[in-house]
Amino acid sequence: xxxxxxxxxxxxxxxxxxxxxxxxxxxxxxxxxxxxxxxxxxxxxxxxxxxxxxxxxxxxxxxxxxxxxxxxxxxxxxxxxxxxxxxxxxxxxxxxxxxxxxxxxxxxxxxxxxxxxxxxxxxxxxxxxxxxxxxxxxxxxxxxxxxxxxxxxxxxxxxxxxxxxxxxxxxxxxxxxxxxxxxxxxxxxxxxxxxxxxxxxxxxxxxxxxxxxxxxxxxxxxxxxxxxxxxxxxxxxxxxxxxxxxxxxxxxxxxxxxxxxxxxxxxxxxxxxxxxxxxxxxxxxxxxxxxxxxxxxxxxxxxxxx
Amino acid sequence: xxxxxxxxxxxxxxxxxxxxxxxxxxxxxxxxxxxxxxxxxxxxxxxxxxxxxxxxxxxxxxxxxxxxxxxxxxxxxxxxxxxxxxxxxxxxxxxxxxxxxxxxxxxxxxxxxxxxxxxxxxxxxxxxxxxxxxxxxxxxxxxxxxxxxxxxxxxx
Numbered sequence: 001x002x003x004x005x006x007x008x009x010x011x012x013x014x015x016x017x018x019x020x021x022x023x024x025x026x027x028x029x030x031x032x033x034x035x036x037x038x039x040x041x042x043x044x045x046x047x048x049x050x051x052x053x054x055x056x057x058x059x060x061x062x063x064x065x066x067x068x069x070x071x072x073x074x075x076x077x078x079x080x081x082x083x084x085x086x087x088x089x090x091x092x093x094x095x096x097x098x099x100x101x102x103x104x105x106x107x108x109x110x111x112x113x114x115x116x117x118x119x120x121x122x123x124x125x126x127x128x129x130x131x132x133x134x135x136x137x138x139x140x141x142x143x144x145x146x147x148x149x150x151x152x153x154x155x156x157x158x159x160x161x162x163x164x165x166x167x168x169x170x171x172x173x174x175x176x177x178x179x180x181x182x183x184x185x186x187x188x189x190x191x192x193x194x195x196x197x198x199x200x201x202x203x204x205x206x207x208x209x210x211x212x213x214x215x216x217x218x219x220x221x222x223x224x225x226x227x228x229x230x231x232x233x234x235x236x237x238x239x240x241x242x243x244x245x246x247x248x249x250x251x252x253x254x255x256x257x258x259x260x261x262x263x264x265x266x267x268x269x270x271x272x273x274x275x276x277x278x279x280x281x282x283x284x285x286x287x288x289x290x291x292x293x294x295x296x297x298x299x300x301x302x303x304x305x306x
Numbered sequence: 307x308x309x310x311x312x313x314x315x316x317x318x319x320x321x322x323x324x325x326x327x328x329x330x331x332x333x334x335x336x337x338x339x340x341x342x343x344x345x346x347x348x349x350x351x352x353x354x355x356x357x358x359x360x361x362x363x364x365x366x367x368x369x370x371x372x373x374x375x376x377x378x379x380x381x382x383x384x385x386x387x388x389x390x391x392x393x394x395x396x397x398x399x400x401x402x403x404x405x406x407x408x409x410x411x412x413x414x415x416x417x418x419x420x421x422x423x424x425x426x427x428x429x430x431x432x433x434x435x436x437x438x439x440x441x442x443x444x445x446x447x448x449x450x451x452x453x454x455x456x457x458x459x460x461x462x
Binding site: 083084085102103104105106107109110124125126127192 | 425427428429431432433434436454455456458
C-alpha cells in the first residue's frame with residue numbers, strides 16, 4: 001500500500017505515467033467514468049479549503065466513486081480532542097482511500113503511519129502540498145510539452161509558500177531548469193531551500209525583488225498569494241500582501257509564450273484583466289488538478305483502466 | 307618570555323579547577339555554549355550524584371570548550387544525544403580514577419524520543435502519544451530533521 005506525502009514519493013517515471021493517465025482521462029473521460037464504482041474517498045479537511053476539497057471530491061465522483069468526510073476541524077471529532085491517529089483508524093473502516101488536509105505540518109504522515117488505506121497529503125500547514133505540485137507540473141508539461149529546459153520565475157511569498165517549495169524540489173529532477181526567485185526580503189526562500197538548490201550541481205538561480213526585471217527572460221511565471229494564515233503578526237501581513245500585483249502593464253515585459261500559473265485562490269496579486277490574456281493558465285491548472293487527482297486515486301487504489 | 311607563554315601561565319594560575327572523578331564519565335570537547343543544553347537533554351539535571359558543568363574552559367585545540375563531569379555509571383545513558391548535539395564531543399569513562407574506555411559516538415540514523423521538535427506548527431506539538439523522531443539528513447554536517455515537519459534540530 002502506498003501513500004503520497006511529497007511529490008518526491010513518485011519517481012520521474014511514475015510522474016510521467018501519472019501525467020499520461022491524467023491526459024488520457026482529460027481526452028476520454030467516459031472510459032474512466034466507472035473505474036471507482038463502489039469505492040469511497042474520505043476527505044479529512046481540518047483546515048478550510050474550497051478548491052482542493054472540491055477537486056478531490058469531483059475527481060472521485062467522476063470516477064464513479066463516492067465521498068464522505070468533513071470540511072473543517074470544528075465539525076470533526078478533532079474538536080473533541082481526537083488524535084489524527086484515531087481519526088484515520090476510524091476513517092479506514094469507512095473508506096478505501098483518504099485525502100487529508102491539516103493545519104499542522106506532518107499530520108498526514110502521522111495518518112499514513114496508522115492508516116489501513118492509502119493516504120494523500122492534501123496540504124499540511126506550510127510544509128507540503130504534493131497534489132498542487134502534480135497539478136503545476138501537469139499544466140507546464142501540457143502547455144510546453146516538457147518539463148526540461150525552462151526558466152521559471154516564482155513570485156510572492158517564497159518563505160511560507162509550500163507550493164513553491166514542493167515545486168522547486170520536483171523541478172530539480174529535470175534537466176536545465178533555472179529559477180528566478182522574486183520576493184520581498186521578509187518572504188525570501190528559507191535557507192534550507194537555498195542549501196538544497198546549492199547541493200544540486202549546475203542549477204542556476206537568482207533572487208530579485210523587482211518583478212519587472214525578471215519578466216522578460218521567463219518561460220513560466222508562478223505567482224503566489226501572501227497567505228494571511230501563515231502570519232502570527234497582522235501588521236506584517238498588511239505590509240506585505242500587496243507587494244506584487246501582476247497587471248497588463250507588467251505583462252508587456254513578458255514574452256508572448258510565457259505562461260502565468262497561480263495555485264489559487266488569488267486575492268489581488270493578479271489583476272482580473274489578465275484573466276483573458278492567453279498566457280494566463282491558472283484556470284487550466286484547476287481543471288488539470290482534478291484530472292491528476294483522478295489519476296492519483298487510480299494509481300493508489302491500483303486500478304487499471306483498459 | 308613571549309606574550310603567548312605569559313598568557314598561558316596567567317591562565318594556569320587563575321584557571322577554574324574542578325577535581326578529578328574516581329567513577330563516572332567525562333564529556334569533553336563540547337562546543338562552547340552547548341554544555342548546558344546537553345546537561346538538560348541528557349537528563350543530568352535529574353540525577354542526585356555530583357555533576358559538574360564547566361563552561362568556556364580553556365582548550366588548546368578549540369580555544370574554548372565546555373566539559374561535563376558526572377559521578378555515576380554511563381550505562382544508563384543513551385549516548386546518541388551527544389553526537390546528535392555535538393558530534394565533535396568525546397566521552398571518557400572513568401573507573402578508579404583512570405580512563406578505561408573512550409566509546410565511539412557514531413551519528414545515529416534516527417533518534418526516537420530523545421529530542422523534541424520545537425516547531426509550533428508541527429503535528430508532534432499536539433498529537434498525543436506520538437514518538438518524537440528525528441532523521442539524519444546530512445551526515446557531513448550532522449543535520450537532523452524532524453520526521454514530520456522536516457524542521458532542522460537546533461535551528462528552530
